Amino acid sequence: MQNLIEVEGITKTYSSNLPFFGREEEVLKGVDIKMEGGKIIGIVGENGSGKSTLMKILAGVMKPDSGSIERNGRIGWCPQEKLLYDRLTVDETFTLFGLGYDMERWNIRKVEKELAERFGFEEYLDYQVDKLSEGVKQKVNLSIALMHDPDLLLLDEPYEGFDWNTYLNFWEMTEDLIANEKSIVVISHFVNERERFDSIYELEDGLLRKEK
Amino acid sequence: MNVFAFFRRPVNLALIVLGIPIVIYGFYVFMRALPDFIFPEISAEMGAATGTLFAVVFLVGLVGLFQIISSLEADRRLSISGFSMHNILIGRFLGIFIISTIISALSLGVMSYWVLAESYSLAFLVLIISGFMYGMIGVLVGSLVPKELEASLILIFLADLDVFLGTGVLDFESAVVEYFPLHSPSILLQSAVLEGQLDNSHLLVLVVYVLLFLYFSTLAFKKASSDEEGWF
Numbered sequence: 001m002q003n004l005i006e007v008e009g010i011t012k013t014y015s016s017n018l019p020f021f022g023r024e025e026e027v028l029k030g031v032d033i034k035m036e037g038g039k040i041i042g043i044v045g046e047n048g049s050g051k052s053t054l055m056k057i058l059a060g061v062m063k064p065d066s067g068s069i070e071r072n073g074r075i076g077w078c079p080q081e082k083l084l085y086d087r088l089t090v091d092e093t094f095t096l097f098g099l100g101y102d103m104e105r106w107n108i109r110k111v112e113k114e115l116a117e118r119f120g121f122e123e124y125l126d127y128q129v130d131k132l133s134e135g136v137k138q139k140v141n142l143s144i145a146l147m148h149d150p151d152l153l154l155l156d157e158p159y160e161g162f163d164w165n166t167y168l169n170f171w172e173m174t175e176d177l178i179a180n181e182k183s184i185v186v187i188s189h190f191v192n193e194r195e196r197f198d199s200i201y202e203l204e205d206g207l208l209r210k211e212k
Numbered sequence: 213m214n215v216f217a218f219f220r221r222p223v224n225l226a227l228i229v230l231g232i233p234i235v236i237y238g239f240y241v242f243m244r245a246l247p248d249f250i251f252p253e254i255s256a257e258m259g260a261a262t263g264t265l266f267a268v269v270f271l272v273g274l275v276g277l278f279q280i281i282s283s284l285e286a287d288r289r290l291s292i293s294g295f296s297m298h299n300i301l302i303g304r305f306l307g308i309f310i311i312s313t314i315i316s317a318l319s320l321g322v323m324s325y326w327v328l329a330e331s332y333s334l335a336f337l338v339l340i341i342s343g344f345m346y347g348m349i350g351v352l353v354g355s356l357v358p359k360e361l362e363a364s365l366i367l368i369f370l371a372d373l374d375v376f377l378g379t380g381v382l383d384f385e386s387a388v389v390e391y392f393p394l395h396s397p398s399i400l401l402q403s404a405v406l407e408g409q410l411d412n413s414h415l416l417v418l419v420v421y422v423l424l425f426l427y428f429s430t431l432a433f434k435k436a437s438s439d440e441e442g443w444f
Binding site for chain 2: 059060061063075077079081083084085086087088092096097099100101102128148
């Protein structure tokens, strides 16, 4: 079976564009990871260890300084920050991202309704994003990553702000996805319920080390 | 959606409803108060035209600036959904142009309360293009300095200096003054409002400036959207 994502030798250093300003920091020093379908892995690490950086590189919004990435399939990325447009409504947000994913409008509305019912934000569809509570924003943030039925889901602190029922719905959803041969990468400061994960990696000193 | 998002911000509506009339009237009164024997060529009508220009370029400049600063991260996310950053930027430029058109129309309407223009179509054209130019300047500043406070101060300072030099209140001849972005638009708008005509050479200069700022703002946006380290 072809790997959904194959990453080799990824490095990334943060520095300022201006000389003598800021400090240089090497956050990734040669990260390798491969994921096949139907797996769920967790990546843990301390604050500032480079987890979000790695996630952005896997998603394709940031370029590594060196190394190679091969993606085979649709990617869904749920960032830690709620990267949404404040002045658009939830409805408009789904429409915008859905059109980007090349979805038909009827399908956008269908998926939006399903996800809104699953995660409990149906009553907020005509609210502007900046008027939502943090928990509801996170539900929308996650839903945007899911709406196009991605093969590989990259989730950065996905259940921050979730109530208990939504948390349980989230894990129920992941089971459905895994059963359909999708793969999930979850980044977190710490990973509860370790038995849910096929593998757990720790990002430390710029390198990924398998714990489980 | 950019245009809808702009008009949904209460502060933007307040700037349009209150800010435009206050700025235009302020310039009108200021220029009217200048003593004739010291400033024989300055008139209240020129003040109103200058205030109109300032209102348009300032507001559209801020639109360009904040479209970049507040939305760049979300744009990066949108880019992996399928819209290229190229298309996203074109969408932003189009939104800026539409907003420039709307604000130009409103500002010209407000100006008419105090001063009737000899040619509304020419004045409208100059305002739209000048507003769009400053929208590009806003995109450029926002891409180079992605910090709200610092970038808006730079834009405000530039717009203030630029429009003040264009009033002709300070009569000093310097090539530097002629290179400021609003030098030609000031002359064009005043001649459109007071004489009903445009000087083709200044119109050409304005178009060249628009193209230059379009080019540099595109480069700066491309750099900012692909580079998370920043300049500081």
